[in-house]
Amino acid sequence: MAMGRGKRGNEQDGKIRGWSLSLAWGDQPDSVAPYVPSPIPIVREMLDLAKAGPGDILYDLGCGDGRILFTAVEEYNVDEAVGYDLNSLMVKALKQKIKEKGLTDRIKVFKGNFFDVDLTPATLVTLYLTTSGNAKLRPKFERELNEGARVVSHDFPIQGWFTSKPDGDFYSFGSHKVYLYIVPMAYKKNASVMRSKGEEDRWSRVRRLFRSLDRT
C-alpha cells in the first residue's frame, strides 16, 4: 500500500512541502489523510481483530468509498455503521450505493469533519489516517469513547497508547499493520486492575462527571 510505506511518504513530504501536500489531499484544511482505500482482506482482519458483530455501532472516521461500513454491516452484522468524510463527491456516491443496497437504516454517512462529531455512541472506531491524524484524535477518544470501545487502526499507531496485543505493538498482514486498542486500558495502564463491580461503577461515574464538565 502506497500511503505510509517506507518513508511514511505523505507525512514526511508534508513537512518538506506543506502547501503542496494540502493540495494533494484535496485542498481541505481539516484533512489529516489522503484517500487511499484499505484492501478488503485488511478490512476483514481489522474487523476480526476487533471482534466486530451484533451490538456494535461502528464509526469509520474518513470512510472513503464506504468499504469498511459495508463489510461491517453485510458480513459482520454490526447494528449500525456510521461514516464521515470531507470528500463531498465520495459521500454523494456512497449515499446512492447505500440506497441501492437498501441499507439506509443500517449505514449512515455524512459529509463533514470527524473532529466535530460526537463519538460517544461508538463501540468500535476504525481508522486509516496518519500518525499525526491519530494523535490529534487521541484526546477526543479519551474524552468521548466509553469503556469497552475498541479502536482499530490500519498502518498507523496512536502514539502514547498501549495496544491490546500482549506480545508486541501491532498485527502484521503482509506489508500492512493493524493496531488494536481497547478503552480505557489503552491509556490507563492500571485500568485492567479494576476488578470489583464497585470499582467499575466508580470509574463510570468519574468518566460521566468529566464528560459533563467538558460540556459546560
Ligand SMILES: C[S@@+](CC[C@H](N)C(=O)[O-])C[C@H]1O[C@@H](n2cnc3c(N)ncnc32)[C@H](O)[C@@H]1O
Ligand atoms: C486513507 S482514506 C481511508 C478510507 C477508508 N476508511 C478505508 O480504510 O478504506 C482516509 C479518508 O479520510 C478522509 N479524511 C481525512 N481527514 C478527514 C477529516 N478531518 N474529516 C473527515 N474525513 C477526513 C479523507 O478524505 C479520506 O477519504
